[in-house]
Amino acid sequence: MASNQTQNHHKVIIIGAGPAGFTAALYTARANLNPVIFEGLQPGGQLTITTEVENYPGFEHGIQGPQLMDIMRKQAHRFGAVSLYKEITEVDFSKRPFVLKSYDETYTADAVIIATGASAKLLGLESEKKYMGYGVSACATCDGFFFKNQKVLVVGGGDTAMEEANFLTKFASEVTVIHRREEFRASKIMLERAKKNPKIKFLINSVVTDVLGKEEDGKKTMTGVVVKNTKDGSTQTIDADGLFLAIGHQPNTSLFKDYLDMDETGYLKVKAGTTYTNIEGIFAAGDVADKVYRQAVTAAGTGCMAALDAERWLDAQEG
Numbered sequence: 001m002a003s004n005q006t007q008n009h010h011k012v013i014i015i016g017a018g019p020a021g022f023t024a025a026l027y028t029a030r031a032n033l034n035p036v037i038f039e040g041l042q043p044g045g046q047l048t049i050t051t052e053v054e055n056y057p058g059f060e061h062g063i064q065g066p067q068l069m070d071i072m073r074k075q076a077h078r079f080g081a082v083s084l085y086k087e088i089t090e091v092d093f094s095k096r097p098f099v100l101k102s103y104d105e106t107y108t109a110d111a112v113i114i115a116t117g118a119s120a121k122l123l124g125l126e127s128e129k130k131y132m133g134y135g136v137s138a139c140a141t142c143d144g145f146f147f148k149n150q151k152v153l154v155v156g157g158g159d160t161a162m163e164e165a166n167f168l169t170k171f172a173s174e175v176t177v178i179h180r181r182e183e184f185r186a187s188k189i190m191l192e193r194a195k196k197n198p199k200i201k202f203l204i205n206s207v208v209t210d211v212l213g214k215e216e217d218g219k220k221t222m223t224g225v226v227v228k229n230t231k232d233g234s235t236q237t238i239d240a241d242g243l244f245l246a247i248g249h250q251p252n253t254s255l256f257k258d259y260l261d262m263d264e265t266g267y268l269k270v271k272a273g274t275t276y277t278n279i280e281g282i283f284a285a286g287d288v289a290d291k292v293y294r295q296a297v298t299a300a301g302t303g304c305m306a307a308l309d310a311e312r313w314l315d316a317q318e319g
Contacts, residue, residue: 013109018045020286021115022072023303029079044069093259116252127211135222140164156246162190169199275306
């Protein structure tokens, strides 16, 4: 048992693999900390469901999301980081070394970097999954550019939905906001701004029940949606080239609720200007602690910060 414990002990364990996790792995690997990355159920994170990434610096002509993640993974591996395609199912941060379990296997770590990200809340339709990346998107700032002079729909009623609708009018010819109720959660100023925009229309008391599309020569394209009226149950088909889901994000933090400070939505709280959580030796990077920017480049930036914070913290422990 003791030898297995030693074998499963690592200086740094990174939970989650996206731009934050891979950047943290790259930096900790180069610092000879031999990091182990638990890639979990969505290796590569949210970018693996984004087809084209055009706003990541260094790729002049854009790059496919999964390809970018693969490059980052290989770069981290080149310096000695190791990926385990396993999910962390339980943690105990009350003692050091920290204890992490993947089902029946136990691992220990001197420092942990949490990069479990956030998941866009989706409608839960099969057809939505089918056309994700082929017209359906959960990120207007990532994908809006591809809808020049096209008709798009935004689902949601909060500030994010209004912000995304306004942003999309820079490209789309027409934007329709679909909301399940009459009242909006959005702040007055955001709602007014959207209502004043001549390109934005509103469809209230309505929910999307199906995403329609076609497949030609093996290429999938979304063509519209079926919308149901929540008051009278009637349905209608709306032609559209894009569907943007703006019903919020859920940070993947339920695993840490007994140990780490979070805000009311579940985003991990970090000390200002750092990646330190409320427990020394546990660091948070990427969308798991960022509800404002949520971009690949900012996630990568905080991944670098977490690695440097962890490296300095570990040095201080040894000193």
